[in-house]
Amino acid sequence: MHYNKYMTYNTRQKNSITELISEQSQEFSVKDIYNELIRRGEDLGLTTIYRVVDELTEAGKLRKNVSADGAVRYQYLADCNHLGHCYLKCQHCGRLKHADCHLVRQLTDHVRDEHGFQADEKQIIINGTCERCINEN
Amino acid sequence: MHYNKYMTYNTRQKNSITELISEQSQEFSVKDIYNELIRRGEDLGLTTIYRVVDELTEAGKLRKNVSADGAVRYQYLADCNHLGHCYLKCQHCGRLKHADCHLVRQLTDHVRDEHGFQADEKQIIINGTCERCINEN
DNA sequence: TTGAAAATGAAAACCGTTTTCAAATTCGGA
DNA sequence: TCCGAATTTGAAAACGGTTTTCATTTTCAA
Numbered sequence: 001m002h003y004n005k006y007m008t009y010n011t012r013q014k015n016s017i018t019e020l021i022s023e024q025s026q027e028f029s030v031k032d033i034y035n036e037l038i039r040r041g042e043d044l045g046l047t048t049i050y051r052v053v054d055e056l057t058e059a060g061k062l063r064k065n066v067s068a069d070g071a072v073r074y075q076y077l078a079d080c081n082h083l084g085h086c087y088l089k090c091q092h093c094g095r096l097k098h099a100d101c102h103l104v105r106q107l108t109d110h111v112r113d114e115h116g117f118q119a120d121e122k123q124i125i126i127n128g129t130c131e132r133c134i135n136e137n
Numbered sequence: 138m139h140y141n142k143y144m145t146y147n148t149r150q151k152n153s154i155t156e157l158i159s160e161q162s163q164e165f166s167v168k169d170i171y172n173e174l175i176r177r178g179e180d181l182g183l184t185t186i187y188r189v190v191d192e193l194t195e196a197g198k199l200r201k202n203v204s205a206d207g208a209v210r211y212q213y214l215a216d217c218n219h220l221g222h223c224y225l226k227c228q229h230c231g232r233l234k235h236a237d238c239h240l241v242r243q244l245t246d247h248v249r250d251e252h253g254f255q256a257d258e259k260q261i262i263i264n265g266t267c268e269r270c271i272n273e274n
Numbered sequence: 275t276t277g278a279a280a281a282t283g284a285a286a287a288c289c290g291t292t293t294t295c296a297a298a299t300t301c302g303g304a
Numbered sequence: 305t306c307c308g309a310a311t312t313t314g315a316a317a318a319c320g321g322t323t324t325t326c327a328t329t330t331t332c333a334a
Contacts, residue, residue, distance in 0.1 A: 008300090008310080008311060008312090009299075009300050009301075009310085009311055009312065010300080010301095011299070011300075011311095011312065011313080012299095013312085013313075013314095014312090030290085030291090031290090044313085044314080045313065045314040045315070046290095046291090046314085047291090047292085047293095047313075047314055047315085048312080048313060048314070050290095050291065050292075051312090051313090064205050066203040066204065066205060066207060067203065070203060070207075070209070070290090070321090070322085071290095072207070072290080072291090088248065088252060088254045088256075090254075097252070097254065099248065099252050099254070101247060101248075101251070103240070103243055103244045103247050104244065106240055106243075107240045107241065107244055107263075108263070110238060110240050111225065111236065111238075111263060111265075114238070115225060115234070115236050115268075116267070116268030116271070117225045117227075117234065117236070117263070117265055117266070117267055117268065118265045118266045118271060119225075119263045119264070119265040120264050120265045120266075123263075123264035123265070124262070124263050124264065125261075125262050125264075126244075126245070126248060126254070126256045126260075126261050127256070127257050127260035127261065127262075128248075128254055128255045128256040128257045128260070129254070129255045129257075130253070130254055131252075131253030131254065134253070134255060145279080145280060145281085145331090145332095146279085146280055146281065146330075146331050146332075147331080147332095148280095148281065148282080148330070148331075149330095150281085150282075150283095151281085167321090167322090168321090181282080181283080182282065182283035182284070183283085183322090184282075184283055184284085184322090184323085184324095185281080185282060185283070187321095187322065187323075188281085188282090207290090207291085207321085208321095209321080209322090
């Protein structure tokens with residue numbers, strides 16, 4: 001993870017926070033990160049985590065998700081700059097899967113031609129239930 | 138608009154609120170409704186609007202949207218219970234269009250078969266820019 | 275008309291997030 | 305290595321939207 005202009009100096013706190021975040025494969029809240037770092041014996045403030053998370057979101061490293069009940073959670077993102085991409089968001093466990101397929105491309109073309117709507121391919125979200133949660137229930 | 142079990146009595150306030158809401162073709166906030174009703178000379182409290190909006194959301198009459206900056210807005214919804222349906226959400230003006238096409242159905246089938254993901258067709262959201270906003274800019 | 279149930283709304287509480295600001299830290303250059 | 309300007313930190317206060325509280329008012333069936 002590299003720092004942008006707002007991340008000029010390296011500090012113990014930033015290193016701990018960014019390291020923990022880059023290990024996350026599921027959505028997490030600011031409080032989750034805080035609690036885990038405190039549990040590990042780190043000494044830092046909630047405010048610092050808010051700042052680092054904002055900067056990583058700004059830099060495109062995190063996706064910010066606000067659910068219907070107002071809870072704010074973040075997802076650590078790999079780079080997905082190509083076309084034909086969408087997100088599959090599981091409403092049970094909160095996992096965000098990336099999926100690529102030509103059908104997404106077809107759909108966005110169609111929506112542009114027939115509905116006059118220019119889709120942002122980084123913002124296509126299909127909500128539902130993931131394989132794991134289907135099997136567990 | 139009809140009331141559910143939490144809407145036992147008819148009142149002046151509920152009638153004003155539900156009438157104004159059912160006229161809305163765009164996203165609105167609780168504050169928007171409050172301001173407009175006060176402007177029209179109605180006498181009621183913010184709290185009451187929060188309660189009516191919650192109940193209408195519960196009843197499926199409203200979609201609640203929380204944007205990345207935390208702002209909560211609602212959209213009055215027509216019934217859309219059939220398959221092959223998705224929402225086109227304009228990130229400029231906030232309008233939510235409904236679109237129906239067989240490609241949505243194809244995509245959800247594919248996602249189920251190939252990615253093991255069961256999509257909720259009432260929750261497919263394609264973010265982007267609508268025709269009107271494209272032409273205005 | 276009456277009264278039990280429901281609804282109202284002002285004020286207080288709530289809670290996640292942002293701002294403030296004095297103190298501590300970082301790190302390039304002397 | 306030391307200095308000092310720029311940056312970062314975090315406790316506390318402020319903030320703002322939403323929910324809760326609770327005394328009062330309203331509704332409507334009997």
